[in-house]
Amino acid sequence: MLVSTRRRTLAILVSGALIAAACSGSDSADAPTTTDIPATATDAKPADTPDGEPAATEPDEPAPLEDGDQLTSEGEGNVDLASLKPVAGGEITFGLTNDGTGFDTTGAVAPGSIRVITALNDSLAGLDINADWQPNLAESIIGNDDSTSWIITMRPGLLFHDGEPVDGEAVRANLQAFRDSPIVGFALGAVDSISAINELSVQIDMNVPWAAFPHVLVGQPGWMVSPATIGTNETFTGTGPFMLESWTPGDGARVVRNPNYWRADEGLPYLDAINFKFLVDATVKRQAFEAGDVQGYIGPESEDIVDFLADDATDVWIGTAGANEYLWLLNTTAAPFDDLRVRQAMAHAIDKQFIIDTFRDGLTVPANGPLNPSDRWYTENNYPQFDPAAAQALVDEYEAEVGPIEFELSIEPNASVIEVAEVMMSFLADVGIDGTIKEIGQGQSALTAILDDFQAFSWFQFGSPDPDGDYVFFHSSGGFLNWSNLVSADIDAGLDAGRQNVDEATRKAGYAQFLQALGDEVPMIWVDHLNGVEAAVTLPELHGIGTPGTLPDGSASLPMTNGSFFAWSGVWIEQ
Amino acid sequence: MLIFVQRLGRLIFVFFVVTFVTFFLLDQAPGDPAERFAGLNATPEVIEGIRAELGLNGSLLERYLRWLGNAVRFDFGDSIVTRGFSSWDLIRESLPKTLELMVLAEIMAIGIAVPLALASARRPGSFIDKASSSTAFGLLALPAFVLGIYMSFIFGVKLGWFPTIVDNLPGLNDDPLDNLRQMFLPSLTLALNLVAVYLRLLRSDLIETLQEDYVMLAQARGLSERRIMWRHVLRPSSLNFTTAVGLNIAGLIGGAFIIEVLFAINGMGRLVIQSVILEDFNVVAAVVAILTVAYVMMNFLVDVLYSILDPRIRHATR
Numbered sequence: 001m002l003v004s005t006r007r008r009t010l011a012i013l014v015s016g017a018l019i020a021a022a023c024s025g026s027d028s029a030d031a032p033t034t035t036d037i038p039a040t041a042t043d044a045k046p047a048d049t050p051d052g053e054p055a056a057t058e059p060d061e062p063a064p065l066e067d068g069d070q071l072t073s074e075g076e077g078n079v080d081l082a083s084l085k086p087v088a089g090g091e092i093t094f095g096l097t098n099d100g101t102g103f104d105t106t107g108a109v110a111p112g113s114i115r116v117i118t119a120l121n122d123s124l125a126g127l128d129i130n131a132d133w134q135p136n137l138a139e140s141i142i143g144n145d146d147s148t149s150w151i152i153t154m155r156p157g158l159l160f161h162d163g164e165p166v167d168g169e170a171v172r173a174n175l176q177a178f179r180d181s182p183i184v185g186f187a188l189g190a191v192d193s194i195s196a197i198n199e200l201s202v203q204i205d206m207n208v209p210w211a212a213f214p215h216v217l218v219g220q221p222g223w224m225v226s227p228a229t230i231g232t233n234e235t236f237t238g239t240g241p242f243m244l245e246s247w248t249p250g251d252g253a254r255v256v257r258n259p260n261y262w263r264a265d266e267g268l269p270y271l272d273a274i275n276f277k278f279l280v281d282a283t284v285k286r287q288a289f290e291a292g293d294v295q296g297y298i299g300p301e302s303e304d305i306v307d308f309l310a311d312d313a314t315d316v317w318i319g320t321a322g323a324n325e326y327l328w329l330l331n332t333t334a335a336p337f338d339d340l341r342v343r344q345a346m347a348h349a350i351d352k353q354f355i356i357d358t359f360r361d362g363l364t365v366p367a368n369g370p371l372n373p374s375d376r377w378y379t380e381n382n383y384p385q386f387d388p389a390a391a392q393a394l395v396d397e398y399e400a401e402v403g404p405i406e407f408e409l410s411i412e413p414n415a416s417v418i419e420v421a422e423v424m425m426s427f428l429a430d431v432g433i434d435g436t437i438k439e440i441g442q443g444q445s446a447l448t449a450i451l452d453d454f455q456a457f458s459w460f461q462f463g464s465p466d467p468d469g470d471y472v473f474f475h476s477s478g479g480f481l482n483w484s485n486l487v488s489a490d491i492d493a494g495l496d497a498g499r500q501n502v503d504e505a506t507r508k509a510g511y512a513q514f515l516q517a518l519g520d521e522v523p524m525i526w527v528d529h530l531n532g533v534e535a536a537v538t539l540p541e542l543h544g545i546g547t548p549g550t551l552p553d554g555s556a557s558l559p560m561t562n563g564s565f566f567a568w569s570g571v572w573i574e575q
Numbered sequence: 576m577l578i579f580v581q582r583l584g585r586l587i588f589v590f591f592v593v594t595f596v597t598f599f600l601l602d603q604a605p606g607d608p609a610e611r612f613a614g615l616n617a618t619p620e621v622i623e624g625i626r627a628e629l630g631l632n633g634s635l636l637e638r639y640l641r642w643l644g645n646a647v648r649f650d651f652g653d654s655i656v657t658r659g660f661s662s663w664d665l666i667r668e669s670l671p672k673t674l675e676l677m678v679l680a681e682i683m684a685i686g687i688a689v690p691l692a693l694a695s696a697r698r699p700g701s702f703i704d705k706a707s708s709s710t711a712f713g714l715l716a717l718p719a720f721v722l723g724i725y726m727s728f729i730f731g732v733k734l735g736w737f738p739t740i741v742d743n744l745p746g747l748n749d750d751p752l753d754n755l756r757q758m759f760l761p762s763l764t765l766a767l768n769l770v771a772v773y774l775r776l777l778r779s780d781l782i783e784t785l786q787e788d789y790v791m792l793a794q795a796r797g798l799s800e801r802r803i804m805w806r807h808v809l810r811p812s813s814l815n816f817t818t819a820v821g822l823n824i825a826g827l828i829g830g831a832f833i834i835e836v837l838f839a840i841n842g843m844g845r846l847v848i849q850s851v852i853l854e855d856f857n858v859v860a861a862v863v864a865i866l867t868v869a870y871v872m873m874n875f876l877v878d879v880l881y882s883i884l885d886p887r888i889r890h891a892t893r
Binding site: 093099101102104107232233234235248249250251252254275277278279280281283284287288290291292293294 | 654656657658659660665668669724727728731732735738739740742743836837838839841845846849853
């Protein structure tokens with residue numbers, strides 16, 4: 001009984017964190033999003049778009065990501081490039097899909113809050129144009145030879161918004177509080193101890209080699225707040241370019257320029273203030289944008305994206321890395337999905353492209369696993385493709401041996417998601433698999449998954465720029481977070497190789513092994529990478545949203561239109 | 576006097592029933608807020624302590640009575656989701672916006688409906704009567720969420736006269752012009768549905784009253800048509816109209832919820848929807864309690880207004 005109670009407690013707590021951690025990817029309202037806490041996201045500059053942000057505003061014009069199949073921006077084509085020097089001043093109103101629930105860095109932070117925090121915060125690490133981590137607020141992040149110990153050294157003279165120093169003790173206190181958090185601490189589960197070793201440095205010792213550790217410092221574990229305010233929910237006393245002036249739950253937040261910003265000598269930030277306005281309804285958002293009441297917003301509907309792409313008066317920014325995937329989790333410990341043939345048959349039966357064309361206006365990309373084809377860690381696998389005949393053969397074989405295939409799909413009450421699920425059900429029915437939809441409570445996805453109270457589950461997740469961010473959701477050591485409960489030596493070995501090695505080739509080989517095992521074992525039914533679904537639209541006069549910013553060393557940072565590392569410091573508006 | 580005491584008693588009874596049923600239903604919902612607060616590593620003792628702190632220990636009746644005792648002091652407990660804010664903090668932020676929306680909508684609706692009804696009743700079958708009736712039926716057929724989108728598109732997007740969303744709404748005292756400019760479209764959207772009801776109701780009562788002998792007498796005495804209509808016809812024709820206004824004020828709460836989403840107003844509607852989705856039950860209970868009080872109070876006031884408008888009712892209750 002006690003075990004059951006504690007498991008439920010654990011489930012409730014972690015579910016809160018996971019639900020809220022639509023942090024990297026999605027402001028889309030589809031949100032049983034359970035992205036990893038430290039995740040960030042990217043927006044790639046288009047290889048085939050001639051009219052990106054001009055070099056005049058970006059001194060280190062970076063090479064675009066190898067991302068030929070992703071349209072990422074449009075507009076700005078008729079602007080005099082020479083006139084596009086960043087201008088200081090002005091304020092904007094920016095629409096967000098999700099409401100904020102607070103700013104406690106040791107708790108589950110809702111997507112709406114995360115968008116606001118990106119203006120208030122500078123993470124310890126940032127991502128460069130290749131999605132590699134780089135020191136950001138920290139001066140250096142250095143690991144030992146086997147990556148079992150890391151030392152973070154801060155820049156001297158940094159101050160929080162309240163004037164307190166950002167020193168080694170402050171960093172230790174933040175990391176320790178995160179590690180100790182029952183809600184989000186799992187993201188630093190490999191951390192053994194954290195200690196301040198001098199005024200500016202902190203040492204973090206791991207219980208296993210963790211070469212990809214600095215990547216988590218881009219996200220929530222790397223957010224630093226004034227020690228006296230750690231655990232405070234109603235405010236965020238950070239180090240970022242803006243300071244929180246007001247937050248009204250359910251309505252929005254207003255942030256104003258930080259006059260003591262540590263990068264003020266670079267002229268940052270440009271804007272005087274940002275009004276974040278929570279706009280739930282898609283039509284309302286679009287009309288507010290078209291009326292000029294907001295200068296940009298996140299999470300347009302796919303049909304709106306299509307319209308805006310045809311409109312030169314609007315810029316559209318579509319991310320790739322950081323985009324969530326839509327999939328069905330299969331509980332591989334329960335019938336009928338404990339049989340590989342059934343899982344393979346389902347994958348064969350579903351026409352992903354039909355769903356993309358019908359429900360996503362062709363904007364998304366078919367998925368065969370959690371990694372986007374544009375991701376540098378991506379490799380192809382043998383995930384079963386649409387082949388009704390192959391599906392039928394597998395079903396016939398199983399039914400002759402075991403009996404009819406019936407299952408329940410758990411799903412949150414979201415009409416647009418249910419619509420997609422029903423079409424997928426019809427594909428399955430065509431080959432004799434009988435599925436029914438079981439609606440669960442709003443926001444109950446993670447809880448239900450953690451309790452293993454499902455056969456199949458309609459799901460949105462993943463999209464970490466570094467695959468290590470999704471480690472616990474596939475690795476057998478992930479316990480209740482290993483969603484499909486599949487224990488696969490190949491998956492574990494591949495993920496461990498990616499986590500523990502610095503060498504890129506070794507890591508890539510590890511992730512190839514992981515992806516291949518996912519394709520062979522089919523613990524999930526993959527549908528699409530939601531690239532086009534998670535986008536931002538802006539007025540052409542607003543700059544810096546979807547284009548690279550700069551890291552403290554002057555190199556280009558990844559433009560993260562749909563990520564938690566939204567570079568608000570570099571955003572400016574023509575006056 | 577007795578009738579008022581009786582109605583007041585009825586009001587209190589309804590309040591108890593509604594709040595208890597709400598409390599019971601919320602109690603049946605899955606999940607334990609104390610466990611959420613306590614954290615993963617919390618001992619059963621710690622969880623119990625938090626349960627006591629949140630007022631979640633004891634039987635349902637005990638908890639309800641404790642909640643009721645606190646509620647009368649406007650202490651509805653803390654919001655579980657937006658920690659750092661009490662339920663009353665959130666309501667205090669939202670309630671004025673919803674109230675303003677409802678009041679403005681009623682004023683607009685009455686301001687449009689009464690003159691139109693008078694004009695229509697004076698010349699039944701005239702162009703103005705036919706036009707207003709047709710428009711009224713058209714508006715009645717349009718749900719608020721459709722009407723709101725059209726209004727926003729025409730007056731906000733295309734003409735740019737009014738903002739499509741309410742953002743950083745200043746107080747009426749601080750900046751009345753900006754306040755009214757921002758609230759105009761949502762209030763009008765909410766009002767237009769009411770106009771149709773009020774117009775049809777008042778028009779038919781006015782026509783009936785116009786057939787009365789005393790109206791003919793007034794005409795014979797040479798009183799001006801305007802004076803007859805406004806002073807001698809409108810008041811006795813307003814009983815059903817007043818009923819409708821009273822009932823609609825309460826009904827407006829529902830309509831306001833939709834309008835608040837359409838125009839991004841941080842009112843009670845958005846608050847309760849958000850609280851239900853996020854299972855912030857303290858806030859839900861608090862909102863239900865406040866709305867219950869508002870609803871029954873409104874009906875009480877309508878009863879009082881009856882007796883003022885129609886002395887026969889007043890006399891009958893003596």
